[in-house]
Amino acid sequence: MIVGYPAGGGVDLVARLVGEPMKAALGQSVIVENRTGASAMIAAGTVAKAPPDGVTLLMAASGEVAINQHLYKDKMSYDPLRELVPVALVGIVPCVVVVAANTPVRTAAELIAYARANRGKLSFSSSGIGNPQQLAGELMNSMAGTNVLHVPYRGSAPAVTDVATGAVTMSFSSLAAALPLMQDGRLRAVAVTSRERMPQLPDVAPLAEAAPELKDYELLNWFGLFAPATTPESVIARLNEIVGIALRDRRSPTSSRCRGSCRAS
Amino acid sequence: MPRILTPSEARAFVASEAEKFGKIVAQANIKAEN
Numbered sequence: 001m002i003v004g005y006p007a008g009g010g011v012d013l014v015a016r017l018v019g020e021p022m023k024a025a026l027g028q029s030v031i032v033e034n035r036t037g038a039s040a041m042i043a044a045g046t047v048a049k050a051p052p053d054g055v056t057l058l059m060a061a062s063g064e065v066a067i068n069q070h071l072y073k074d075k076m077s078y079d080p081l082r083e084l085v086p087v088a089l090v091g092i093v094p095c096v097v098v099v100a101a102n103t104p105v106r107t108a109a110e111l112i113a114y115a116r117a118n119r120g121k122l123s124f125s126s127s128g129i130g131n132p133q134q135l136a137g138e139l140m141n142s143m144a145g146t147n148v149l150h151v152p153y154r155g156s157a158p159a160v161t162d163v164a165t166g167a168v169t170m171s172f173s174s175l176a177a178a179l180p181l182m183q184d185g186r187l188r189a190v191a192v193t194s195r196e197r198m199p200q201l202p203d204v205a206p207l208a209e210a211a212p213e214l215k216d217y218e219l220l221n222w223f224g225l226f227a228p229a230t231t232p233e234s235v236i237a238r239l240n241e242i243v244g245i246a247l248r249d250r251r252s253p254t255s256s257r258c259r260g261s262c263r264a265s
Numbered sequence: 266m267p268r269i270l271t272p273s274e275a276r277a278f279v280a281s282e283a284e285k286f287g288k289i290v291a292q293a294n295i296k297a298e299n
Binding site: 062065066067069070071072075080081085086087088089128129130132134135138139141142152219220222224233236237240243244247248 | 269270271272275276278279280282283286287289290291292293295296297298
């Protein structure tokens, strides 16, 4: 199972959690290999060109299979929609919108009102150009008619830290990255980018509830297991079944860690 | 607990998401890092 991100990160963790029950179900070892670089396109390209026998798989985030083709079309060695096929969607993760604790915004509706009243004066951070967090902010701008400037960072930790220091107004972030500063009282979550509230943040409304223009707003990050596109359907179906068993098993750490607020798994 | 998507449902989901992301990238004129 090839992963385009470093060991210890979110996608790597998902791969290892899914890989464990797969070992038992398949009766063979499952090795997670991290091939980082080029926005995870090295890993995805490797699997796209691998023999279609179900042996070489990709644990991917949305970036390398659904976003990068719009940003790096001329640099990609693979066509993700033609050369890769999803085996299973293993996790869907909304972004959390956080502001500094001293920002006069407490709800999603107040966030939009504040952004409209301060056009061109506010900024949002994300963990990098073209990631789902940036797209979430840009989609808010587009639908709400706001003009919040994107400031890209290299990674989610500095992106949320600079909200706490006041360098940027808000961040579209994973909950995991923002949680320590939220628990410290330095950041406040004011919205989520899913249509439903996150179980971990029951008092935080979706952006979709912030204004009528945003009623169809939704932007999610997700993880999935992919195989080369010509892998036999029977192999894909068997792997899908195995991943499903791992995700449904409430005793399994895969279930609780990957499921989270996942809608589709 | 919702059921896991079938492979064909997952394929439709990924295709739909790719189309949505493409529209946002184009509309916001997002350019790749060099």
